Amino acid sequence: MKLFAGTESSWSLRALLCMEIAGIPPDLHIFDLSHPQSRRELKRLSPTGRVPVLSDGDLIIYDSLSITEYVNEIKPGLLYSAEAALRAEERSLCAELHSGFAEIRRQMPFVASGKTVPGALSAEAEADIERIGIIFAAARGEFFRGETPGAVDAFYSVMAYRLASYGIHFPGRAGHYQNALTEWTLFRRSLSGLCPPVHPVCGP
Known part of the structure; x- marks a missing residue:
């Protein structure tokens, strides 16, 4: 593929x-x-x-x-849980990340290098961050469902990295999950894989 x-x-x-x-x-x-x-x-x-x-x-x-x-x-079974209730929860979280948090996207653009200039945030962006902290605190371990990564981790690791690059670090369980995602070996390798020197077009 x-x-x-x-x-x-x-x-x-x-x-x-x-x-x-x-x-x-x-x-x-x-x-x-x-x-x-x-x-x-x-x-x-x-x-x-x-x-x-x-x-x-x-x-x-x-x-x-x-x-x-x-x-x-x-x-x-690899990206979403086999159990229907858990799978529905995971899909909901992925959809929320996919379509939501507009103010974070607008005020805190993703920068692959992590080199950003933090600035003042609106109340709407702060509300987005609060909601993400609640999601992160619900993680069952280093990954959202425990010991194995899934789609939720793939989606929210990028957000965890984005927030950390702007100096947003959660306390407690939410912070443990955020740190686990930003230090996740697969995330770091994939981030590096998308940021090599490229030609203007690398087509098929």
């Missing part, structure tokens, strides 16, 4: 992590999203012209959440 990803793309990183957790390391193609030629090439590959995009033969799957669900169908 080919995964078309982008530099400084938190969405791409989540998709890559999910594939790695499921034991499907992709043929990774990285686009420099700051370059107009890259964006023109992406419009040829993706209906939305955005990353990530997964190519599996003639099948094209776009959007990080859709890619996660597709990978879970191929390797069931």
Whole structure:
């Protein structure tokens, strides 16, 4: 499978992590999203012209959440729990991250290098951070469901890293989970994999 990803793309990183957790390391193609030629090439590959995009033969799957669900169908039980109630909880958390926390995204852009300039945050962003702290405090161990990583960890590790890069560190159980995610070997390796020197377009 080919995964078309982008530099400084938190969405791409989540998709890559999910594939790695499921034991499907992709043929990774990285686009420099700051370059107009890259964006023109992406419009040829993706209906939305955005990353990530997964190519599996003639099948094209776009959007990080859709890619996660597709990978879970191929390797069931690795990204989401086998128990229906737990699986529903995990899907809800992934959907919340996927569609929510708009003020954090707006005021605290993801920077792969982690080199950011923290600034004053709005009340809405503070509310987003409070909600994330509640989610993190519910983790059952170093990973959300305990000892094994899943889709929730893939999605929220990127957020944990984003917040830490802006000097946001949670106390207690939430902080333990945040630290575990930011130091997670697979997260660090995937982050490095998406941040090598790239040509303006790294196509198929």
